Amino acid sequence: MSILTATDLTKQYSAEELPALDHANLSIEAGEFVAIVGPSGSGKSTLLHMLGGVDKPTSGTVHLYDTNVFQLNETQLAIFRRRQVGLIYQFYNLLPTLTVEENITLPADLDGQKVPEKEITELLAILGLSDKRTALPTTLSGGQQQRVAIGRALINHPAIVLADEPTGNLDQRNSQDIMDLLRAANTKRGQTLVVITHDPDIAAQADRVMTITDGKLTGGEPDGDH
Numbered sequence: 001m002s003i004l005t006a007t008d009l010t011k012q013y014s015a016e017e018l019p020a021l022d023h024a025n026l027s028i029e030a031g032e033f034v035a036i037v038g039p040s041g042s043g044k045s046t047l048l049h050m051l052g053g054v055d056k057p058t059s060g061t062v063h064l065y066d067t068n069v070f071q072l073n074e075t076q077l078a079i080f081r082r083r084q085v086g087l088i089y090q091f092y093n094l095l096p097t098l099t100v101e102e103n104i105t106l107p108a109d110l111d112g113q114k115v116p117e118k119e120i121t122e123l124l125a126i127l128g129l130s131d132k133r134t135a136l137p138t139t140l141s142g143g144q145q146q147r148v149a150i151g152r153a154l155i156n157h158p159a160i161v162l163a164d165e166p167t168g169n170l171d172q173r174n175s176q177d178i179m180d181l182l183r184a185a186n187t188k189r190g191q192t193l194v195v196i197t198h199d200p201d202i203a204a205q206a207d208r209v210m211t212i213t214d215g216k217l218t219g220g221e222p223d224g225d226h
């Protein structure tokens with residue numbers, strides 16, 4: 001069953017330029033792990049931001065199950081982003097004045113939810129951050145900061161995790177640790193995983209690879225149009 005579908009998704013940032021994303025059609029199955037590859041500037045981040053509801057398309061639609069994402073009003077869209085989508089970026093995007101624990105629980109706090117103590121302790125252990133609970137992000141290594149970002153993305157148990165080059169800033173060992181955590185979310189918790197990557201080893205781990213070239217997407221459908 002498809003969890004996420006996009007139909008004729010197009011983004012044109014300015015009238016003078018070609019569309020950054022040009023009539024992309026895709027369908028992602030619940031529990032799938034999809035990699036998105038393509039040259040720099042081809043439209044990968046643009047696509048991910050639309051799928052996560054963080055930026056609006058010029059035309060076209062995104063559905064998460066039956067929800068037409070861009071027909072939601074601003075309040076509904078903010079709730080959708082917090083509850084349904086976990087976003088991970090290359091440069092972590094942590095809040096520098098909040099501790100590890102506060103960064104991780106932020107989406108739940110914003111949602112007025114109190115995360116049970118047991119759940120926080122377990123998540124910190126899975127992330128290998130038990131001894132960093134009260135640390136500030138600036139005192140952490142890159143790999144540790146990305147693990148905090150993963151905790152923050154997973155805390156609300158989102159149906160879909162979208163990661164934009166999550167290992168792009170890390171060495172090989174840390175990269176594999178991060179991918180292992182994301183794969184565990186995918187295989188053990190059944191969360192659908194979409195990862196932008198330039199790393200062929202990571203793309204090779206995916207169930208399916210989508211390719212974007214000059215804003216044109218191929219491999220968007222499970223049965224393969226590539």
Ligand SMILES: Nc1ncnc2c1ncn2[C@@H]1O[C@H](COP(=O)(O)OP(=O)(O)OP(=O)(O)O)[C@@H](O)[C@H]1O
Nearest residue numbers: 013014020021038039040041042043044045046047
């Ligand atoms: N906010 C923006 N305003 C104007 N143009 C933008 C904006 N964001 C992206 N673009 C343009 O859209 C095109 C696609 O950019 P995008 O960031 O989606 O590519 P990408 O494939 O993710 O690249 P990279 O691999 O380098 O991160 C590029 O030409 C870029 O300059």
